[in-house]
Amino acid sequence: QVQLQQSGPGLVKPSQTLSLTCAISGDSVSTNSAAWNWIRQSPSRGLEWLGGTYYRSRWYNHYAVSVKSRVTINPDTSKNQFSLQLNSVTPEDTAVYYCARVAVAGSFDPWGQGTLVTVSS
């Protein structure tokens, strides 16, 4: 059974960098049959896909246009995990952040437990 465990701070100051990590058990970040994604949820924006990374003979990354200039998603094969970095955050980036796997037909399963990140000074 695949499980995703998120970690990272719940409070980030405006203009700083939001950093979260998602540890994978039961699967490999380097698998050729899945992609590893970050999604956020807020009352104002709903559910929003931020981007993902996957390995198909080499590493690929795809990011949502809304955050492309500020976001980086990196795999860490030594720890079997992947990370999210979102630069220059503002209060509008306040949300619950989830990591999730895509393995079958574009469906997200499973999801991490979620991390509420508040951007405030």
Added chain:
Amino acid sequence: QSALTQPPSVSGSPGQSVTISCTGTSSDVGSYNRVSWYQQPPGTAPKLMIYEVSNRPSGVPDRFSGSKSGNTASLTISGLQAEDEADYFCSSYTSSSIRYVFGTGTKVTVL
């Protein structure tokens, strides 16, 4: 890229059936069978209920079913139970640069 449109709420009595619609465009729901549905009880992470329009993952009750017609996908819960009370979201792959788009969410209330 706009979110997929869902009704804000639906309700039904135990044992009844409810259907949630998810309306997109020819760039997402209308062009791809990569439509999925998620159940999210308050304070928890979403859980996959339907993938690829109408397929149920192992462990999901067969009371949950999905379908699609044109730009609109639907989730039907038959034989509604109290434990089905939650928010439900649809998702679709999209040809836009966003790649994945989610629905606005529907609160299911069991009367």
